[in-house]
Structure formats: structure tokens, C-alpha cells
Amino acid sequence: MTTASMWAEFLGAEVGFLEGRYRSRVLRAGAGEPLILLHGQGGHLENFRHNVRSLSRRFRVIAPDFLWHGLSAKPAAMSEDLIGDLVEQVIDLMEILELPNAHIEGQSMGGWVATRLALAAPERVLSLVLTTPMGLHARGDEPDAARMRRVLDTQLSALAELDHASIRRRMSTLFADESCLDDEIVDLRCRIYADPETNAALRAVAERYFDVRAMEACRVGVEDLQRIEVPTLVYWGTRNPTPPNQGRRLAECIPGSQWHCAEAGHWAQYEKPEEHNRVVHQFITRSASVVSENGHFGPKVSDR
Secondary structure (H helix, E strand, C coil): CCCEEEEEEEEEEEEEEEEEEEEEEEEEEEECCEEEECCCCCCCHHHHHHHHHHCCCCCEEEECCCEEEEEEEECCCCCCCHHHHHHHHHHHHHHCCCCEEEEEEEEEEEHHHHHCCCCCHHHHEEEEECCCCCCCCCCCCCHHHHHHHHHHHHHHHHHHHHCCHHHHEEEHCCCCCHHHHHHHHHHHHHHHCCCCCHHHHHHHHHHHHCCCHHHHHHCCCCCHHCCCCCCCEEECCCCCCCHHHHHHHHHHHCCCCCEEECCCCCCCHHHHHHHHHHHHHHHHHHHHHHHHCCCCCCCCHHCC
16 A cells, blocks of 8 residues: 655644643644544554544644653553543643534544543533444443453563564554555554653553453443433444444444444554545534534434
8 A cells, every 4th residue: 555654644734742731742733623533542643644634624633642652741640540541631632722622533442532521521522433442332242351361462562572573463453454554654653662661651551451350440331322412423444353243233322323334444544544534524514514403413313
């Protein structure tokens, strides 16, 4: 797969640091209604490299590195509620940027964070895009402790074996079509993971994130999903490790939600960016129109 360099894809974007309760590295691009992009566990804002330029033509795009990730702060203390810590970081960013609310897309762990934000402070969320989210469970989709242990072992190996081939091998599992994984993103991740402070922080995050018992209190179940009040799109990949039938069941738990499944793996936003950007743009635009017309969001815009 040929792809433009990050320099080209981030042309016109500003990447810097914002200081509030936390020090966060943040990309900002475009104008219009704010759209915050939240990456997954072990990732960084460049996970959305193929999405920023397109989406910023319509929205004011904001993409941070989560705490303990990328170049954002690495606080010594991590609470039992890791996801709650990251929700607080997003709220902090919104306060720094004086955003009363925003559209939120969360991928993988970012989807977990986005959902928790929508449940805790629905007034802050204009719409919700959940791209191959983790931490959300429909009835019968209980977390598998043995599988989580295997994934943790793989994650820790990736943090220990920092050569290009090892990182590529780990990242290739995120794709249905490995040719969509370019060398530039692999090289960047090698550099990020090679920083000793970041490496140690990501080890701590992984050990918390994949500990089923520790994260039990953070998980979002059926009753929580049924309480989501904001327009929601559940965006899946046919080759996502959590299969589409489980994603579909999640969508069925969220009132009035839309469902889309692309021919892609876990990084659906990266593997099929044109499709992702088109669907997300249409969803947010349509949702805003329906809310404006009806004063609320409901089944009128559901695809099901």
C-alpha cells in the first residue's frame, strides 16, 4: 500500500503540548464543530494519521496522546480506574480549549473512554463514534481472562523486542490486509517504545488494562449501554479480533444507534480510511441535522 508521508497528511495541522491538570501532546487541525479522536491502548495520536486531513475539512479535529502514551505526561500514580483517569484527561483538554461539548470518536480503548465520558457527562458529547471499541460488553460477551493473559504477554513482548521486525509483527495483527501497515508508522512506534519512561509506563498500562479482575469495575455492560443518550455509531471491522456479531449486539443495546462494518481489522480507521472518513462525516452531519430538527436523537437515524 502506497501512502503519503505523515508530513503531507498533517500539513496545516498543529502538534504541540497543552498544560492543564495534565501535560498532553495534542494535534489540532481545521475549524467547525469540534471532533476529538481518541486512540487505543499502546497507541498515540498518529493512529489517526489517515483521518485528520479529510475530517478537518469539516470539523475542528483534536487528537491527543493519552496519559502514559506517546509524549503525554506519565504520572507516577495510576488509579484502579485507568479508564476513569483517561476520561478526566479528556475533560481537562476540553476545559483548556473552552469546549462545552464535542463529537467524540474513540478507537479500541479510546472507545471505552469515549463511552464512559458519554455516560458520566452526556452534555459534553454531541455524538459518539465507537470504532472497534474495547471494554463494552453485551449480555453473554464476558471477558476471557485466559485470552487477555495471552494478549498481555504479546504486548509485553512488543515492549521488550524493540526492533522494526518485532514491532511490525505485533502491529500486523491489527490489520486484515497487512500491506496497509506502512513502515513509517512502525518506525515511529519503535522510537516511542524505545523511550525508557514511555516503555515503563506502557508496561504498567498493559498490566492494568489486560487484568480482568482489576478492570472489572471499569467495564461497560448492557445496562450502561442502554443509558447512552447521544447519537452513536458503532464502527466495526470484519476481521476485528472481537467478531462482528458481538459488535452488532453492542449496537443493539444502544438506543437508536447506527452500525457499520468495513472489510478491515482492528485498525479499521487506518486500514480503510476513505470509507471510514466518509461514513463518520455522514453520520455526524446527519446526527446534527436530526437533533436540530427533532430536539433529540432517536431511532429515526438507525440503520438497523
